[in-house]
Amino acid sequence: MIGLAAPVRVISGEMSDEEKACVMLQQELKSTGGSPQYVFQWLCTITESRMWERMPASKSGERFGSFTEFVECPQPYGLGMAVDDFKKLLEVKTHEELKFKGGTKTAKHFADMRANVRTLLAEDVPALGVNGGDRRSETARLGSVQQSGATRLNDSAENNANYITARLKRDDPEMAEKVIAGEITPNAAAREKGWRKPRILVSSPAATASALVRHLNREQVAELICHLQAELEGPEQ
Structure with missing residues (x-):
């Protein structure tokens, strides 16, 4: 479990259902330690009904503009996690999933939640800028480098799903929607487009x-x- 040291609000009767769900999720992230069973249960609750859209993102009461903002926003309002760390957490299998090899109702629920979260995060990836614009800052942020006037993936970003999704949103929106919906992986899409050669x-x-x-x-x-x-x-x- 990834440790998170941050202040957590105390649940009170004045909190909305959305705020209570957020606090419970934060507390589970801090205290579970082993299996993320309860973390995933609260993630299911929050993502299924898009609760983060109705949660306060700051003292001023403004709302989160995206699920990614909710994940990255420091506690006590968001989860205070880097998206990459959050994705790694989702890959952890609970005791029940390992024991019954994913054959339970709860395991299916968690699998659906993971797919939903992947879609939400992919939806938040901005499209790559049009050719000829200020691409250096955009591609560097998304994990690519400039070389000889062309954009290519560097060694550390060859498997960067965000870059592929961003490029698809710009160059092939229809395939980008398939990636977001989970119908095709970013890697498979890159191969189909000829951007990545099979190894x-x-x-x-x-x-x-x-x-x-x-x-x-x-x-x-x-x-x-x-x-x-x-x-x-x-x-x-």
Whole structure:
């Protein structure tokens, strides 16, 4: 469990249902320690009815503009978590999920909550700026770098789903909606668009062959065989 040290409001009868849910979630984040069972239960409650939209984001009473703002806003109003840390927390399996291998009503509930949260966070990703604009600051913020006038993913951002989603929102809104809805992963979308080449792990001959036929058509496989034979028959080094 990711530790969070921050002030927590005391529940009072003057609080709205939304505020009480937020406080309970904050307290579970601080005290659960092991299984995030109760954290996830409160996340289910808050996300299913979009409670964060009716929660105060500050003393002034203004509301959160997005779910991402609710996650990142310091306690006692938000969760006070970086989005990346929040995503890692969601990947943790509860004791019940591990024991029954996801075959319970609660496990399905949590799976639906995770999918809902992924959608909410993806919806908040801004579209990448149009070509020719001030792209350096935008792409740096989303995890890419400028090189030779073109935008490319750097080594640490090759799996950056936010960058892919932002670029799709700009270049292919229809596919971006599929990513947000969970119909296709950001990585699969990037491959389909030709932005990312498939990687093949060269291990055993059988595993390598299996990986290759998933990405090459019959003609390409035949051509590869010819090249391999030529390499084997070539002069020894």
